[in-house]
Amino acid sequence: MMDQLPALQVMLPLVGAPLIILLRHPVWSWAFATLVSVLTFLVSVALLLQVSDGSIIRYSIGGWEAPTGIEFYIDQVNAGVALLVSGISTVVLVYAYESIKRSLDSSRHYLFYCGWLLCITGLIGIVITGDAFNVFVFLEISSLSTYMLIAFGSDRRALVASFRYLVLGSVGASFILIGIGFLYAATGTLNMVDLAARIPDTESPRAVLVAFSFLTVGLLIKAAIFPLHGWLLNAYHHAPVAVTAFLAGTATKVSLYVLVRLFFSVFGTEYSFGQLFLNWVLLPAAVAAFLSMSLVAIYQTDLRRMLAYSSVAQIGYIVTGISLATQTGLTAAVVHIFNHGMVKTTLFMAVGCILYRTGHAHIPSLDRLMSRMPFTSTAFILAGLGLIGVPLTAGFVSKFTLISALIEQGWGIAAGLILLSSVMAVAYIGRVIYLILFRESRGPAVSNEGYREVPISMLVPMYSLLALSLYFGIFGGQSLSLAGSAAETLLRGYP
Amino acid sequence: MMAFSAPIIFLFASVLVACVPARFRAPILLITPFAGLASILWFGMGTHAVVSVQGFELIFYRIDTLSFPFGVVFCIAAFLAGLYAWHVRDVVQQVATLGYAGAALGGVFAGDLITLFIWWEATAITSVFLIFARRTPGAMATGMRYLIIQVLSGVLLLAGLLLHFYDTGSTTFGNLGLVSLGTWLIFIAFGIKCAFPFLHNWLQDAYPAATITGTVVLSAFTTKMAVYTLARGYAGTEVLVYIGSVMAIFTLFFAVIENDLRRVLAYSLNSQLGFMVVGVGIGTELALNGTVAHAFSSVLYKSLLFMTVGAVMYRTGTSKASELGGLYRTMPVTMVCCLVGAMSISAFPLLSGFISKSLIIDAASKKGYYLAWFALVAASVGAIAHTAIKIPFFTFFGHDSGKRPAEAPRHMQLAMVITAFLCVFIGVFPGTLYAILPYSVDYQPYTFSHVITQMQLLCFALLAFVYLMKVGLHPNQIRRVNLDADWVYRKAAAVALPAIVAAVAAVNRRARDVAMDGLKRSMTRLSQFASPSGLLADIWGVNAMVSVVVALMLAILALNLF
DSSP: OOOHHHHHHHHHHHHHHHHHHHHHHHHHHHHHHHHHHHHHHHHHHHHHHHTSSSSSSEEEGGGGGGGOEEEEEHHHHHHHHHHHHHHHHHHHHHHHHHHHHSSGGGGHHHHHHHHHHHHHHHHHHHBBBHHHHHHHHHHHHHHHHHHHHHHSSSHHEEEEEEEHHHHHHHHHHHHHHHHHHHHHHHHHHOBBBHHHGGGGGGSOOOHHHHHHHHHHHHHHHHOTTTTTOHHHHHHHHHHHHHHHHHHHHHHHHHHHHHHHHIIIIIITHIIIIIIIIIHHHHHHHHHHHHHHEHHHHHSSSBBHHHHHHHHHHHHHHHHHHHHSSHHHHHHHHHHHHHHHHHHHHHHHHHHHHHHHSSSOOOOGTTTTTTHOOHHHHHHHHHHHHHHHTTTTTTHHHHHHHHHHHHHHTTTTHHHHHHHHHHHHHHHHHHHHHHHHHHHHOOOOOOTTOOOOOOOHHHHHHHHHHHHHHHHHHHHHHHHHHHHHHHHHHHHHHOO | OOOGGGHHHHHHHHHHHHSOOOHHHHHHHHHHHHHHHHHHHHHOOOEEEEEEETEEEEEEEOOOTTTTHHHHHHHHHHHHHHHHHTTTTOHHHHHHHHHHHHHHHHHOOOOOOHHHHHHHHHHEEEEEHHHHHTHHHHHHHHHHHHHHHHHHHHHHHHHHHHHHHHHHHHOOOOOOSOHHHHHHHHHHHHHHHTTTTTTTHHHHGGGSSSSSHHHHHHHHHHHHHHHHHHHHHHHHHHEEEEHHHHHHHHHHHHHOOOOOOHHHHHHHHHHHHHHHHHHHOOOOOHHHOOOOOOOOHHHHHHHHHHHHHHHHHHHHSSBGGGGGGOOGTTTTHHHHHHHHHHHHHHTTSSSSHHHHHHHHHHHHHTOOOOHHHHHHHHHHHHHHHIIIIIHHHHHSSSSSSOOOOOOOOOOHHHHHHHHHHHHHHHOOHHHHHHTTTTSSOOOOOOOHHHHHHHHHHHHHHHHHHHHHHTEEEEEEGGGGGOOOOOHHTTTHHHHHHHHHHHHHHHHHHHHHHHHHHHHHHHHHHHHHHHTTTSSSOOOOOHHHHHHHHHHHHHHHHHHOOO
């Protein structure tokens, strides 16, 4: 049984999805999806425990050995990411029940939960597979199901947003496919460990170069790295908020993981950053991302949109860490992937609670929310402080590491710009906090009085994630040492 | 261990206040400072609560002779502010008060720069709620300005400490000196919180905008914590002597022409900080003792003055000099307390200001900083004129405004009387304060020459004030006076002061107008660019997005292939 865990990790949600179609009942389909998600989560915990000593699990699917067959390759790094995906999925699924019940017609619930399970199948598959073509397959599974989930949004703009993402996402996916094709042509293998071994002495370095370029752009799109982030804003804004909460914590993070894995392990640090100046592409994009998007976030009037812009900015921080290609820089990137995932999901869940009661997330009419929805407001404020990176929150741990990494490399200016961007984050979060706590209504009254707190089934998941992120803020040393060893694994490449 | 340190006790208390029913909150505010004080005394001198994180050694609780007096006075100030705010039922303010006091204590007891940074940011975040809590439309804007400047200071501190760490491999917070870019950044960060000239505007902007009780709380902590950090990190840095001198003088002019009494106090607070900064800059044992002593006594008399003006505002709804006057009839207790505060700030013998200010002034003359000495003496005279006489005069005497407010509430009276008592007590028994100063004190404030000099200064200042009032030249009427060169020439001596005042004010106003105008214009342009319909935020169509993808693809291919 324990040997088969890697297969179970993907098979559980993959098999669960069609079973939900058979179930059809709205409540039962939710319960079943949650159960599957919990089981998947437990499997990822077990896997992480197995590899936590630094060992590696290589699982050949159907018994076909590695270079020929497809294998799952699990080490500390991707077991952690898989845990993030299944964990956030579980938390948000518990939360989603009330939220979806209100916003979606009950006859379509089973489709929604089916799509959800397919989405985690895809995301986890991308993470744990050791085969380049298989990455593409799982990428398509997750993308198609994501388009579907976004389209479930309550107004019709969701359809346009979904379509826009579909176009961009397909361009990205086909670039990735082309890249993989060139790699195969140049090396004759698709297994990632094998690729890493063969790329250095390939006979056609040109083909590898082209593959590298296509993969870069494809992944930049999927990870919503500025200026290729255009699909993300409308998608996050118009999707059902539970979906946004889930995607914000996982989807872009998974793409970033693939990016890191390919550039550091498959192509090798020396090749990507030494010969090909990947940092010349990544660093300017990242700096432009966090500066411009933080600025834009200040002027937004819709809470979801503000957070979407802030997501692009935060991805900029992660990419800055990656582009350093040093131990500390990569540690900062990895730890921020986790911390930001938790914080942003919490924030979007809080927004979902506000939507649940008020039906809108218009910032100027959030005034005095504290007196009407104290628990939601408190969660938003605490998570907001984490987003800014106030000391003793998770955001601070990652920002501090990132800035020290930059200064270590002598990139003081970039460090200064990050600090500038976090001052902007103070502005856009501070504005909302002020409204929530203090301001009396000035604008047209939007039947504000008498909101009650949301059901407990929404509060509990939100607070458990919040508590976790606060824990990692106060005991930052633990997450840093885990991320440090993950960064070491990545930089070392495949053994 | 760490859980029982004074800052953590305050933080726990502030969380507790948020959770308990309303009737328990005010008592918690009163008890917590005692618990904090007990913790400081119980731990005693030494370095406690050291935690090692990722190779950094964080020292949370360093009690030594320099941090001890600050810790004590912060606890006292927190108690007095809590008593003064007994009537406040606003839980946000109560939580913020305790959190803010705890953060300031944390900053003072931090033994390394990272811990300092954590508390440094915490003071900003907690204190801003005291401004927000006024709940006026202006308070939001002021609070955000305040917050951004404070966070900027924190950001500079963080950048500075990291640079410093890579230079020296250590984050211990000892004497830093201006030796590298990192230490310069830290210096500027401290300077912002200490309200150095041209970095000072947040203080006069924010303090008068807070709630009545909030201003009392604000006046005690942030700037004094900054003075402590300067004394710890930059004692003996000569440039501070000049910065401090300018600070002490520079703000006087504004205090003289200002009509809002809380703003007058904010300016004079800034001037008093100048004394402490000069003391740090001189850096001798005598001067540092003076800095600490002056910080200690100024926390008390500044709180007292803010409390009395606050009590007047509580009863009359205004703190404008032009709308007050003649209140001595109905608010005698407040009046007496205000006079005690006023006499303390003007260093009247037998009051707290006298025994602390003279340490610094003497240190300046002993070390040969005559310019600074002169500046400080002039600033003392100024303090007498613009604060010590002006505030009681226009509030409680002066022309009768016809207002007959009731005396301040009981708990406010009690808080003011206790503070006034402490001011007198320290003045009469200077040994009690001298005993806790960083270095052993061999100083006798009550010598014949000291007392005579100070009385001369007082009389001169009083004379100047009376004269200016008599001839109608006191700056409050300045706007009606038509100045021209000929007139200045004929009455040069009598007019010098108001002329300078008017000139500085005009230049200041002009400069501010130009700067604000430019700022406003560039902000407008920026907001057009970044607003939801602006270029930066616009959602590009699918065509545009795909074009960008292709362009980027070509660029990367070109970059990689050639």
